[in-house]
Amino acid sequence: MPAVTGYPPYIPYGYTPADYAQPLPSNYAPPRYHYTPYPAVRFSSGDPYCNQYTPQTPYTPHNPYPYAHTQAAPAPPQGRSRYTPYNVSDMLRIVPTNEGPRLHYDFRTPPSDAEGYIDHELSDDEKMEAICMPPLHEIDVVSKSFPWTIKLRATSPVGVTLWDMVTQIHEELMKGVKDPEWWILSPEERAAISAQFEANCSSIADRDKRQGVCRIDWLKKDTKFKGFSKDHEFLAVRVPDKKKRVNTWVLTLQSS
Numbered sequence: 636m637p638a639v640t641g642y643p644p645y646i647p648y649g650y651t652p653a654d655y656a657q658p659l660p661s662n663y664a665p666p667r668y669h670y671t672p673y674p675a676v677r678f679s680s681g682d683p684y685c686n687q688y689t690p691q692t693p694y695t696p697h698n699p700y701p702y703a704h705t706q707a708a709p710a711p712p713q714g715r716s717r718y719t720p721y722n723v724s725d726m727l728r729i730v731p732t733n734e735g736p737r738l739h740y741d742f743r744t745p746p747s748d749a750e751g752y753i754d755h756e757l758s759d760d761e762k763m764e765a766i767c768m769p770p771l772h773e774i775d776v777v778s779k780s781f782p783w784t785i786k787l788r789a790t791s792p793v794g795v796t797l798w799d800m801v802t803q804i805h806e807e808l809m810k811g812v813k814d815p816e817w818w819i820l821s822p823e824e825r826a827a828i829s830a831q832f833e834a835n836c837s838s839i840a841d842r843d844k845r846q847g848v849c850r851i852d853w854l855k856k857d858t859k860f861k862g863f864s865k866d867h868e869f870l871a872v873r874v875p876d877k878k879k880r881v882n883t884w885v886l887t888l889q890s891s
Contacts, residue, residue: 729862770794
């Protein structure tokens, strides 16, 4: 048997052992591999060929991926993530009074009068911005200022956009007040709404007095946009169905 010199068992063509192989260093130690020995067994019958045996220790094979099956998946972080239905667009969220809303719009006027937070006309990108993340294709809107539920529907694949909100809420608020809604009010409330109707017809250029009292007159002075939010206390009273609350938002208005 040839002596072990540390050279490889073959020499590439055109090379000599002196050119190719180098002696092993003096402190060289062969690699040690992990293995799990089989447990010692004790044959129950004393016969080494008997296939009935009782292991002395349970055999546990080595798991090269200890986190794959032996540990549970990490728990999700507490609190809401940035991609939940409760995340409203920065253009529409309620901000402190000293800052003012980022969207300036009076629902008595045409949607083309809507402006951004620095008093500029809304750009195409701002109009096409989804009002919440993740985007929704149908949203119910309620408010403390009126008793109706306004349903917003997406007109583009990105979901309900800022422009959908402005145009569709304006269209709904310009609808006439129905007789059952009108006569359920007290005489004082009907008088206040009638006075607001006269004021709006004289101050808004596009307002036709022949339309009669509209929903926008019902709001009296609260006709300017302030923000969208998830007012859970109000939603619990206003929307009894818990499933519908997920896609329902609260519109907050302020005095014009």
